[in-house]
Amino acid sequence: MELFETKLPGIGVRYEFTTDTGDRVGVVVRRDGKRDIALYDRADPDDCQGSIELTRGDASRLAELLGGTSITERVEELRHVVEGLAIEWVTMPKKKGLTNKTIADGKIRTKTSASVVAVIRGDHAVPGPGPSFEFMAGDVVLVMGDSDSVKAASAILTGA
């Protein structure tokens, strides 16, 4: 996908791309954090058919929605690839479970034989965290194992 960038003096930056189906989409990133999404007119490619103004909150919710589905899709793909192997994404709760505790504290491997493969914190990932790794609320933990042990491990992680 080719992304075109144009500066809008006093407003921000406009990005443009063409979708696989041939529609041209523009996203304006305003300096105050607002975003605009515009769909260009096929008859008059300089004009928009319409545009949506998104606040900072709207934009991040929309991004979650768009990005979130792609994560589940990828997990679905993984499931298909490896028979008999279960994978689960566990979001760490506010206080309960292993939040603010280390992987060693939970003894997940000994108790369940599942393993913590990776942790996603904010927008960076920690692949293969060590035993001293401390979970924080909101971490997304990737657990792998057979389906029973994954269930047990996620129960320990979330304290449910």
Add this chain to the structure above:
Amino acid sequence: MREASDAVGSAAVNVGDILIGLGIVLIVLAMLGRLAARLGIPSIPLYLIGGLFLGQGGPFPVHAGDEFLSVGAEIGIVLLLLLLGLEYSPQELRDGMRSTWLAGLMDALLNGLPGFAAGLILGWSLTASILLAGVTYISSSGIIARLIHDMGRIANRETPIILSLLVMEDIVMAVFLPIVAVLVVGASFTQGLLAIAIALGVVALAFAIAFRLGDQVSRAIHSRSSELLLLTILGITFLVAGIADAVQVSAAVGAFLLGVTLSGRVADDVRILLPPFRDVFGGFFFVFFGMRVDLAALPPVLLPACAIAVIGIGTKVATGRFAAGRAGLGKKARQRTAYSLVPRGEFSIIIASLGVTAGVETQLGPLAAAYVLILAIVGPLLLRLTDRKHPRYASS
């Protein structure tokens, strides 16, 4: 002792009168603003009309304490320009200058020269004609930015071209206003030349500071407390504007350059804090300008105003078509660019008010008022006529 108490007593009476006057002015502004929103036109022309009617020659003269209103109007200009400067980073100004200098030059010549010629034809002085050139040249960044937003055209292809042209005009203003500020003082040729050289030197220095030290200055000024930030920023702005005025760079340009210098968090916070102040004092500015124009002086200049307005539409349309054509835009986008540039507003009035304050030419005030009245209303209407989606966006 007696004198002192008399002074206090008369001051108290004055304060009451001034407050009543200001109250009436503000309420009239509020009503006109509502009307403008209802009609879908910019508020500037209606504020001017309000001023015409409330002025000394109008049917409802209001004595709001001219001194206060004139200071308020000056503060209005300073805040308008400070916030305009805040919209741009020095980088954006430099990029804008590089990419659109040709269209910008054409813009200045095509739209400035007819005004200059019209001044000479009307038998005005050279200075007054140069001021009129500025009035006919410069588009209204305020009205145009608002229209682009309201009509959902932020993502349109022509928008960066329109914005770059406006950036160019603002840079030209930063050079034009100091020159005019010197001219209206009426100095001798060599004195004038020296003063202009000094003024332009100051502007160049300010630009250099904006480029080099913008970040440091911004960090030093910033405060988490909005109260402290507001006091700091207003203090610095008035100080810079005042000093700029003293060295004849014009207060407006001083404020604009300060705005360009500020960046980062300060700029973000000030962009949120200051607009309400700008709206109030900016309102004063337009009303005050209208009040200084005698309503009776308007009819005689109506014909020349219409003539230069028609020319002003034509020349902006030509400029817009040229700039959009150079960028390879389609026919419709060229038309939108062309009509977008037509509205004139705050800048034309700022230039004219310099001349009115200095008493350069009695017809300049009424002519500029009529010209802006026509183009601030006709420009947006032209744009809406070409917009098939207008019902959906006109309401906002």
